[in-house]
Amino acid sequence: MAELRVFCTGDLRPGRFDRWRRRDLLASTAALLASTALAKAELIRGALPWTPNAGHPPDPVKLGPWLYFTAAEAETIEAIADCIIPPDPQTAGGKDSGCAVYVDRQLAGPYGRSKGLYTKPPFMSGTKEQGPQSEAGPAAKYRQGLAALDRHCRSAHGKPFGQLDDATKNSILSDLENKKLTLQNADGNAFFEQVLKDVQQGFFADPIYGGNRDMASWKMIGFPGARYNYLDWIERHNERFPLPPVGMTGRAEWSER
Amino acid sequence: MVGALDMTRKLPKKDVVIIGLGWTGSILAHELTDEGLDVVAIERGPWRDAPTEFPPNYAQDELRYRIRHELFLQPAQNTFTFRNKMNQTALPIRNWGAFMPPNGVGGGGVHWNAETWRFLPSDFVLRTHLTERYGAAFLPEDMTIQDWGVTYDDLEPHYDTFEYLCGTSGTAGNLQGKVQDGGNPFEGPRSRPYPNPAQKQGFGHTLWAKAARDLGYKPFPQPSGNMSRAYTNPLGLRLGPCTYCGFCEWFGCGNYSKASPQTTILPVLVRKSNFSARSNSEVTRINTDRAGKRATGVTFVDSSGVEWEQPADLVILSAYTMFNVQLLLHSKIGQRYDPVANSGVIGRNFTHQTMSSVDGFFDKSKFNFNPFIASGAIGMCIDEFNGDNFDHAALGFVGGGYLGQVQTNGRPIETSPVPPGTPRWGAKWKDAKRDNYLSSLAGGSIHSSFYSYRDVYLDLDPAYTDRFGRPLMRMTIDFHDNELKAANYLTDKYAEIVKAMGANQVVKKPRKGPYDVTAYQTTHLNGGAIMGSDPKTSALNRYLQSWDVPNLFVMGASAFPQNAGYNPTGTVAALAFWSAKAIREQYLKNPGPLVDA
Numbered sequence: 001m002a003e004l005r006v007f008c009t010g011d012l013r014p015g016r017f018d019r020w021r022r023r024d025l026l027a028s029t030a031a032l033l034a035s036t037a038l039a040k041a042e043l044i045r046g047a048l049p050w051t052p053n054a055g056h057p058p059d060p061v062k063l064g065p066w067l068y069f070t071a072a073e074a075e076t077i078e079a080i081a082d083c084i085i086p087p088d089p090q091t092a093g094g095k096d097s098g099c100a101v102y103v104d105r106q107l108a109g110p111y112g113r114s115k116g117l118y119t120k121p122p123f124m125s126g127t128k129e130q131g132p133q134s135e136a137g138p139a140a141k142y143r144q145g146l147a148a149l150d151r152h153c154r155s156a157h158g159k160p161f162g163q164l165d166d167a168t169k170n171s172i173l174s175d176l177e178n179k180k181l182t183l184q185n186a187d188g189n190a191f192f193e194q195v196l197k198d199v200q201q202g203f204f205a206d207p208i209y210g211g212n213r214d215m216a217s218w219k220m221i222g223f224p225g226a227r228y229n230y231l232d233w234i235e236r237h238n239e240r241f242p243l244p245p246v247g248m249t250g251r252a253e254w255s256e257r
Numbered sequence: 258m259v260g261a262l263d264m265t266r267k268l269p270k271k272d273v274v275i276i277g278l279g280w281t282g283s284i285l286a287h288e289l290t291d292e293g294l295d296v297v298a299i300e301r302g303p304w305r306d307a308p309t310e311f312p313p314n315y316a317q318d319e320l321r322y323r324i325r326h327e328l329f330l331q332p333a334q335n336t337f338t339f340r341n342k343m344n345q346t347a348l349p350i351r352n353w354g355a356f357m358p359p360n361g362v363g364g365g366g367v368h369w370n371a372e373t374w375r376f377l378p379s380d381f382v383l384r385t386h387l388t389e390r391y392g393a394a395f396l397p398e399d400m401t402i403q404d405w406g407v408t409y410d411d412l413e414p415h416y417d418t419f420e421y422l423c424g425t426s427g428t429a430g431n432l433q434g435k436v437q438d439g440g441n442p443f444e445g446p447r448s449r450p451y452p453n454p455a456q457k458q459g460f461g462h463t464l465w466a467k468a469a470r471d472l473g474y475k476p477f478p479q480p481s482g483n484m485s486r487a488y489t490n491p492l493g494l495r496l497g498p499c500t501y502c503g504f505c506e507w508f509g510c511g512n513y514s515k516a517s518p519q520t521t522i523l524p525v526l527v528r529k530s531n532f533s534a535r536s537n538s539e540v541t542r543i544n545t546d547r548a549g550k551r552a553t554g555v556t557f558v559d560s561s562g563v564e565w566e567q568p569a570d571l572v573i574l575s576a577y578t579m580f581n582v583q584l585l586l587h588s589k590i591g592q593r594y595d596p597v598a599n600s601g602v603i604g605r606n607f608t609h610q611t612m613s614s615v616d617g618f619f620d621k622s623k624f625n626f627n628p629f630i631a632s633g634a635i636g637m638c639i640d641e642f643n644g645d646n647f648d649h650a651a652l653g654f655v656g657g658g659y660l661g662q663v664q665t666n667g668r669p670i671e672t673s674p675v676p677p678g679t680p681r682w683g684a685k686w687k688d689a690k691r692d693n694y695l696s697s698l699a700g701g702s703i704h705s706s707f708y709s710y711r712d713v714y715l716d717l718d719p720a721y722t723d724r725f726g727r728p729l730m731r732m733t734i735d736f737h738d739n740e741l742k743a744a745n746y747l748t749d750k751y752a753e754i755v756k757a758m759g760a761n762q763v764v765k766k767p768r769k770g771p772y773d774v775t776a777y778q779t780t781h782l783n784g785g786a787i788m789g790s791d792p793k794t795s796a797l798n799r800y801l802q803s804w805d806v807p808n809l810f811v812m813g814a815s816a817f818p819q820n821a822g823y824n825p826t827g828t829v830a831a832l833a834f835w836s837a838k839a840i841r842e843q844y845l846k847n848p849g850p851l852v853d854a
Contacts, residue, residue, distance in 0.1 A: 039303045041559035045533035048306060048524060055310035058318060084682040091687070116331035118351045120721065126348040129773040130339055133348055170683065177681070196682055204669040205320040220687075221694035223629055223669050226317035228512075229500035230630040237460035238625050240695070248315050 060249060061101065061210035067108035068139060072160065073146045074100055077195070079162040083169050084199045091220040092213065094199055102202030102211030103142075103195075112139030138194060145191030148183035207247045214252060218245040265556065267566045271297045274555050274569035276540045276584065277576035279364020280826065281812035281833040283518035284419075285573045287492075287526050288837035292845065295531045297567060299557050301539040301576075302330070302361030306519055311367075311509030313502075319668040323507045326353060328368045330360035337579060338718040341735040341771045343596065349721050349729065354775035356609070356782055357507070358577055362536060365577065365780060365826075366517040370506040370633030370665060371482025373425045373516070374823035375416050375831075377644040378409035378445040383708075383819065386645060387655055396655065397739055399711045401606055403818040406790040406799035407835065409445045415834035416827060417448055420480075423516030424488035424496055427451040427480035441477045443640040456485045456499065456635055461626040461698045465662030466637035468757035474639040479663055480827075481634030482516035492525045503666040505633030515633065535559075541725060543572055543588040545806060552590075552809045558725070570848075571840070575812040575833075582607075582715050582785035582815055583730045591786070591796050591805050596714050596733075602796040604716050606709035606784040607732065608820040611658070611740040613748045613767045615701035617760035618676050624696045624759075628667030636663030636700065642747050643822040644706070654742040656706035658822030660751045664700020674699045676762055701755065703747045705768075707783075709819040710737055715785045736770040744768040781825050783817035788832075790852075798852040800839040801832060807850045810836055 042049070066074050081094025081103075094100070106112060114137035123135045136144070149172075153161045157168060164172070175181035176192035183191070202211030204218075206226060212218065218225050225245035233241055244251070272294040275282045282298050290296050305311075305328075321327050335358075338347035359365040379386040382404045387396060396402070419425075429450045430440025455478035458466070466476035483499040490496070499514040513520050526532055537560040544553045544566070554568035574581050585591055585603050594604035619626075638661035640646060649655050666672055674697045675689035718731040748767035755763045768778075789795025792804040797816055803809040812833050814825045821828075843851055 039537050039560065041535060041537040041561070042304065043533060043535055044304060044527060046528065046530075048527055049304050050306070051309060053309070054304075054306075055312070055315075057315050058321060085687055086684045088684065088687065091691075111325065114351075116326075116333050118332035118336045118349050120349070122720070124346070124348060126346070127341070127771075129341060129771050129775070130348045131350060131352065131354060131775045133351065173682075200682075201320065201324060201670050204673070205324075206318055208318075209320055217669065217690075220691050221669060221673060223667060223673075223694065226315075226504075227629075228313050228317065228502050230502065230627075231498065231500050233627065234457045234459055234501045234630050237463060239627075240625050241627050241630070248318060 058208055058248065060208045061105045063101070066104050068104050068112065069100075069107075072150070073142070074104065075162040076146055076149065076160065077103060079169060080173065080195055081199045083166070083173055084196060085203055092216045094203060096213070097203055097216045098207075098211045098213040099199045099202040102205065102209050103198045105210050106198065106202070107139040107142055113137045138198075141191060141194055144186040145183070145188070145194070148186035148188065149191070152181070152183055208249055215245045215247060265564045265566050267568070270554070270568040270570070271295050272569065273297070273571045273573060274299060274567050275573045275575055276555060277301070277364065277574070277580070278362045278518070278534055279359060279575065279577070280366040280518055280830055282364070282573070282575035283522040283526060284830060284833040285575060285812065285837055286532060287522050288834070288841060290526065290529045290532045292841050293531065298532075298534045299538050299540050299555065299567065300362050300534060300536050302537065304534075304536045305361045305363050305367060305509065307509065307511050307513060311511045313511040316508055316511045317502060317504040319504075319670050323668060323671055326357065328361070328507070328509060329353060330358040333724070334360070335580070335723050336729060338721050338729050338731045339774045340731070340733055343712055343733055347718055347731045347733070350774055355773065355778055356780040358579060358780070362523070362534070363518045367509045367519065368507050369826060370824070371423075371515050372634040372824040373420060373423060373427075373480045373482045373827045375444060376409070376821045376823055376828050377443065377646070379645050380821040381405045381408050390645065391650060391655075397737065400737075400739065401709045401711055403606070403787070403789055403794060405818055406788055406795070407832070412828070412831040412835055413445065413448060415831040415838070418834050419827060419830040421452045422490055422492070422521050423482045424453050424484055424490055425451050425480050425482055425516070426453040426456050426485035428455045428478050430477060439477060441638075441640050442475050443643065443646045451480065453485045453488055456481050456483060456632060457501075458635060458637060459627065459630050459664070461628065461664055461700065462635060462637045462662050464758050465754060468754050469637070469639050472754060472757055474641050476637045476639050479634055479636040479638050479661055481632065483632040483634050484514045490521055492522065494521055494524055496520055499632050501630050501632050501635070503629045503631045503668065506665055540584065541587070541727070543574070543584060543590060543809065545588070545590065549589070550806060552806050570808060572809045573812065574809060578782045578785065578813055578815040579715070579730060581811055581813055585786055585796070585811070586717055586730065587727055590803065590809065593716060594714055596712055599711060602787070602792070602794065604714045604785050605794070606787050606818050607713050607715045607734060608707040608709050608783045608817065609734065609772075610779045610781045610820060611705040611707050611736065611744050611768050612778040613703035613705065613744045614699070615703070615748060615751045615755050615766060616674050616764040617698045617701070617755040617758060618674075618693055618762040618764070619696045619698070619760050621692055621696035626695060626698060628664055628672060628695070628698070628700075631665050631667070633665050634663075635665060636661045636702070638663065642750055652742070652746060654739045654746070656708055656739065656743050656822065657747060658703060658705035660747060660754070661702045661704065662698065662700055663702045664698060667694070669694070672699050677764055698755070701751055703744065703751050704822055704824070705740065705743050705747055706822040707740055707820045709784060735772045736768065741768065741770055779824070781814065781820060783814040783820045783825065786811050786815040787818045788816040789818060792854045798850070800851045801836040802844070802851050804854055808848060810840065812836065
């Protein structure tokens with residue numbers, strides 16, 4: 001079958017991807033909510049409205065300084081990411097696949113401040129079925145949780161989390177997961193659950209968001225990525241799809257680094 | 258409210274104002290402009306179209322659309338409070354979970370799966386049918402199911418119209434009373450075949466159908482609004498063949514392969530000189546005359562916060578279920594439902610769906626399902642356990658649903674199942690992800706009904722408010738034993754099929770109570786402004802006309818007296834065409850009540 005990919009149907013020149021990558025934009029998801037939140041009321045009649053990129057193409061995460069984390073926080077998150085997704089000979093771990101970068105960029109963007117969610121008071125605790133009711137958004141929760149974890153590690157083990165041995169790191173995370181360990185001034189279990197969800201989502205999301213670097217997770221499981229057309233494979237039952245994954249910006253070898 | 262009344266700017270009067278430009282708003286706008294009426298549609302969200310909003314070069318983005326909910330209403334704009342029981346304090350839904358309210362032009366038609374079902378003939382006369390078969394005492398005392406006031410035969414031509422508008426792909430099971438091989442033998446008679454043949458099916462869907470057939474069932478392809486081939490609809494609009502990209506539901510289709518208002522109606526509608534639409538403009542109130550007997554138009558707020566009045570002779574309320582009910586409550590149209598006194602109608606018979614599932618884990622050296630090759634409405638189903646297709650006498654419950662292997666995606670954040678007992682992180686978790694992605698099936702859909710109850714309802718919250726300072730709507734909803742029993746029974750039946758497929762491990766996930774607002778089921782919320790034959794127990798007559806305000810018609814699943822074991826859109830659209838016909842052929846000649854109260 002023809003090599004099919006998502007970005008364009010005919011133009012395979014690398015220049016398109018260069019231009020895409022060079023776009024100088026801020027946080028990866030800054031424009032995510034713009035289309036609905038800032039859009040203006042319009043009167044439409046006579047013809048379909050058409051505005052180029054009305055839906056805002058995604059903004060690729062750029063490597064560089066941490067946007068939200070401090071260096072110490074980032075070290076801890078990278079260590080946690082490697083516990084959640086340990087490196088193995090075939091597939092990079094959470095740190096090297098960029099999961100901490102992903103979380104950093106997400107927290108610096110609208111997700112970090114609960115943009116678009118209902119954040120009006122009063123904040124009352126309810127049943128599990130009623131869903132999260134906390135006033136703090138993800139960014140604030142990370143800051144509190146990381147500080148509390150750091151205090152615990154220094155007082156109980158004499159070192160920050162990232163400098164502990166693997167067995168100790170894993171047992172701290174297990175204890176947070178199982179509510180055997182409580183942290184001061186933070187909900188340790190909720191913090192763990194938040195990090196677990198974010199790191200794993202970053203691992204499997206499109207590499208454009210900073211995690212899943214080199215499509216490590218997609219190669220690992222056999223997901224061909226942001227492809228657009230499987231018409232000639234839908235009825236090839238029980239046959240492994242033969243093409244490697246692509247991301248929204250194509251594959252690394254298609255453009256200069 | 259935003260702005261005092263004297264700040265409101267008044268627009269020139271229209272023949273018709275339509276609130277919400279999703280499926281039903283588009284259908285009504287098309288029908289009523291064909292009648293020569295001057296129509297304006299006012300839509301809360303943005304204009305959306307395939308090439309600009311979800312082009313195929315970045316539509317396949319799981320994080321953005323599935324996880325961060327890009328195409329949906331933002332809870333900051335409007336949300337609901339929720340509690341299970343009347344004696345609890347409802348708290349706001351701060352982020353969506355159990356269902357995903359739409360926003361913007363096209364409404365839910367943008368990001369639906371396009372599963373395009375008809376309800377069973379018995380579903381429309383449910384109370385009568387069940388009472389005749391099992392006796393009135395068989396039904397739980399607090400179950401408030403009703404007949405619809407409209408029959409399958411009334412709606413058949415309109416189901417047909419919608420399917421041909423959409424280019425629905427499927428295999429007929431009953432043509433004019435004659436049961437057809439390969440289709441759903443339980444469906445009501447259809448006047449002609451589907452406009453397009455069924456979609457192709459993947460390995461998992463096909464293997465499931467074979468196992469079901471071996472067990473004596475009659476599997477058939479799920480009716481799909483994803484195109485099995487190129488199609489030109491009766492309006493002259495062209496759709497392309499679906500490419501099975503696996504980014505369908507929760508996403509917009511940039512390939513013109515999914516039936517939506519954008520692909521089947523709007524390009525024609527927007528060119529009509531007697532149609533206009535206002536985007537990013539939220540209707541806050543339906544205005545009535547002093548007696549409250551006649552709608553005079555609507556008030557809406559634009560994106561600058563400016564309030565406008567749009568007078569009109571006829572008002573069509575065609576927002577999503579919840580917002581229809583909310584607008585009726587805010588506009589004080591119809592008597593509010595009181596579950597204690599068991600009086601009033603607005604908010605009554607609120608329902609959702611009862612979804613269960615079964616996962617199957619297979620030997621990876623023998624099975625490769627390529628779960629990422631799929632469409633939103635792909636799949637093979639059986640209907641032996643839907644509605645009253647099976648004898649309930651010994652089972653102790655009523656209702657049911659279709660069972661289907663309808664795996665729509667292999668998007669890895671959402672759909673990369675691991676066997677039970679796998680740690681949630683660490684090396685074993687990573688290995689399990691690697692070992693099971695291609696050889697597991699997580700598309701088991703047990704799509705069961707949700708019947709109505711006296712204590713499941715909508716009203717206004719006493720504490721929380723929206724961005725305009727109006728009370729949020731409050732949902733009081735829980736599962737009742739009847740639905741949970743059905744879920745267990747159907748899940749067991751489904752698991753037998755997965756076992757017969759040759760799975761190593763079969764994981765049953767019957768829906769359990771309490772109703773959880775964080776756990777996604779479907780976006781099939783229904784009721785609250787239901788249709789019927791008696792104004793004491795329904796808000797609308799059989800033509801979706803308000804009993805209280807005859808120049809107001811209310812579209813959508815808010816009219817369902819209870820929910821059946823199917824996806825609702827086919828029925829929602831059929832009702833819209835049915836109502837439009839009544840407006841065109843009866844109401845306009847003699848504007849007034851079409852049914853005497």
